[in-house]
Amino acid sequence: MSGGFVHPEYLVSPAWLAAHLRDPTLRIFDCTTHLLPDPPAAYRAVPGRADFEAAHIPGARFLDVQGDLSDPTQTLRFMCPTAARFQAALRRFGVNRGDRVVLYSTANLWWATRVWWLLRVFGHDHAAVLDGGLAAWRAEGHSVATGPEPAPPPGDFSAASPRPLMATKQDVLAAIGNSAVCTINALTEAQHTGAGGNSYGRPGHIAGSINLPAARLIDPGTERLLPAGLLRARFAAAGAMDRAVITYCGGGIAASADALVLIMLGHGDVRIYDASLSEWAVDPALPMAVL
DSSP states (O other): OBTTBSOGGGEEOHHHHHHTTTOTTEEEEEOOEEEEEETTTEEEEEETHHHHHHSBOTTOEEOOHHHHHSOTTSSSTTOOOOHHHHHHHHHHTTOOTTOEEEEEOSSOHHHHHHHHHHHHHTTOOOEEEETTHHHHHHHTTOOOBOSOOOOOOOOOOOOOSOOSOEEOHHHHHHHTTOTTEEEEEOSOHHHHHTSSSOOTTSSSEETTOEEOOGGGGBOTTTOSBOOHHHHHHHHHHTTOTTSEEEEEOSSSSTHHHHHHHHHHTTOOOEEEESSHHHHHTTOTTSOEEOO
16 A cells, blocks of 8 residues: 555656656556536537647647547447447557556546546556646646647557446446445535536436535645545545445546545445436436435
8 A cells, every 4th residue: 555545556646657758658648628518407528639739748649538438329428438449449549458558637637537447447457547637747847748649550459348337327226225335426516415517407416325526536726636544534434435336427527536536545346327417317217316
């Protein structure tokens, strides 16, 4: 255990990344997406390619989470792709079987953690998130590159059969009232209570779930993860450390930040409700609650 994390290898510092930039087996990706309000209950997902071309970590490439790493056959956005689609995308971006992948964002941490979780689903555990993202990289005085990056040679990445790390609507329904499962809402407190924010169709939260916002995992001054001891205390207070966990949000994105932290803390049974409130809130037969 390092710094209180059981699995510190899933997070790297800007200093570590700067020291390994010339490693030929390192692959760096900017995963930025912006969700722009589109009232009354929707939003537009805008890939952060312009941010990438304005400034990115040297050698990084840009990943469009929706366009490159989601299932285009689904009505809902950001749904987990098939193994074949995921493998084709990673090969196109030059990723090989043994490569170390580092993920970051210029926006919220959870775009990087979403891709980290997808890599985990398809059997690639040699990946990490850059602590603090591009903001921390620049704050430490490291250089940035501009403009598009040239296309890399194709990689030989191989996607394994999907691990059962994504929960379904039926799994979440079965968890309601089940004391062995802790369902966590990673959205804001206002969204959880029903007081404000994007409701995804109906205000509030999945009945029986508790709220641990992904934004509360991060130091707002540095954009880095909070210390492991504090994070462990928060998840323990939520009753998550000794039960199976299902995390959710609006579309399975912010939920991945909670999931990453739980895995780093040593939790062994965590799933993400992939469709999250994008599916749940629009179905009046599915129970929701407000506070």
